[in-house]
Amino acid sequence: MVLQGSISHCSSSSWLIIIPRLVLLPQLLLPLLLYFGNKTEAHYKNIPAVIVFGDSTVDAGNNNFIDTIAKGNFAPYGRDFDGGNKPTGRFCNGRLSTDFISDALGIKPFIPAYLDPAYSIEDFATGVTFASASTGYDNLTAQVLNVIPLWKQLEFFKEYKKRLEIYCGIATAQTIIQEAIFVISVGTNDFIVNYYVFPERSNQFTVEEYENFLLSLSEKFMLEIYKLGARKISLTGVPPIGCLPIVRTVFNLKFGRACREDLNEMSRSFNRKTRDLVSKLRREVKGLKLAFNDPYGLILSVVKHPHSHGIDIVAEGCCGTGVLELGFLCPKSNECSCPDANKYAFWDSVHPTEKLYRIIVDYTLNTTLRELS
Template sequence: MELTIRAFPFFFFILFQYAESQSSIPKFTAILVFGDSTVDTGNNNYIPTIFRANHPPYGLDYTNGIATGRFSDGQLVPDVLAQLLGLKQKGGVPPYLRPNISDAELRSGVSFASAGSGYDDLTATLSGAISMRKQMEYLKEYIGRVKKSVGEREGERIVKGGLVIVSGGSNDFVLNFYDVPTRRLEFSIGKYQDFLLEKLQSFVKELYDVGCRKIIVSGLPPIGCLPIQLTAKSPVLRKCVEKENSDAQSYNAKLQHMLAALQETLPGSKVLYADTYTPLLDLINNPQENGFVETKKGCCGSGLVEVGPLCNSNSHVCTNPSEYIYFDSIHLTESAYLQVAEYLIKDLLRKLSDDESR
């Protein structure tokens, strides 16, 4: 992973701010990532699904303008964190078993995430993505390979000292509840939230059982402000769907409570909630203060519905993606991801650092 030229000023500002004191940045042995398209660095390139971003104009602001499979014009939040922490991450599905990826590269970080995935197994079934259950299986394979490479004790140290990021949930609500009412036929919104949180709790417990100790779990963004949701629910006024945003907030409140309670049952763990709702809603409500111009449509195509295969080399692309919050009708631009990353770095890495110093 290399940074785009446009990202350098912002990135080095972060480095300067947080590296003045080496103790302010926790030391991690690896970065392990699970979830959906918000953190998928290209795993879907290798599976039979239409949820792919390995074609232009995705990646136009990434190194050499390469479409890597990231659903953005450039980097994602884990990319920024990995750079800051001096780590690298590779895709973690079967490609990580390829002989051209060295054990040394794998030891420093792996993304197992898959665009279209969710905590509900049905979500991945509908999208053809790698389910969270399967991502866990790949993690166990990964741990086995690392231990075979460096030995049992060192392998355990790498896993225990790794930073784990889990980001998901949006697809469950959009694909299974709001736009395709599969789960709405059997669950109220509150019951479906609880159903997903039970799945997520089991996933975090299993992460702990295989040796992970520092885990960050992302909450939901303001789903009702996604351009594709505006197109479906407010095509003329293009106002955020308040009911969906309210649902996201209530889910996030439950998630925070669940994670705090869960940490108490997992000795030696640090399980943190990542608030992505607040910084993203701030960008949407105060675009000019944050350097943005367009908040209601994506940079790709009309910006109203294009995502994945509909955002392609034939699509019109805005002249300056950094002025847009969304690159397609669902996913953020690199500029927006960088600002969310700054918020998370200030909020979360400091908490992990404080925990280490105790």
């Protein structure tokens, strides 16, 4: 399968991405988007590729092709994807944030999974995701559900780079990698799948120490892809973990399923340290353009002021009852799911709806993403 734009974008270009913490009040967001909205496409030109590492927030179906129960390749996942009823392995009712970024930048409508045999290097030349649902910075997190750890995603990228050199030639492949945006979106599973569920890391580290451990792994990973040619990297922080529907249910039921503030504070702390790491590497690593994408503020704004963002329900996901269903627990039909996912911030008990992903990307594309283009 060849995606739109695959051949024409196999060329040199220059661009970048940065996504910082939301600082605007919710009531100012819509006018800002309307002001910039018609300028986005003109601002970003000749972007070669979007290359993605991470977890289920950016996995387009790699887990479909490994031995794990962490899959989203069945209904009702994909209910609204590309015309409807196309479960691809994305943990969403439709497209992910990286799909929207690729589409908005005029590359192609969605980013394919590297392990999907339906796609070739011709498709991957303009964008690919190596991400794996349920993975984390910590190798132990990936072991919980037998998914692809970051070190293996790095090995896939090395393989991809060799394939790209054969397809485009060494010089052009080098240019694509140097000018591409590298998106890293990972970290949430390290806390909610690993640290707070299993005893090994919580016995070994305090929360603060575990944050520092994860950040050391993050730094090492970014330096590794830098050595392989990456120069423009967007590093994503974690959302307000305490407001995820599953966390409200499992960890905070006795308080009426309110957001759990201590876990939100942990998210804020981890993101502050991530921002500091980004600043450090930008000073120390020659030629590296590194940006921090902090999703915390915007998602919390949606949770606290949903109607300002065109959303009605934030404490429950669309799938099933919306409080516990995730992955294989989601009913393999639409009978128990909400009729309109656009009214929800979350699709299942963890993952955003296509609507929320679009809100996030609309904001970042039309504001601070532009600063490093």
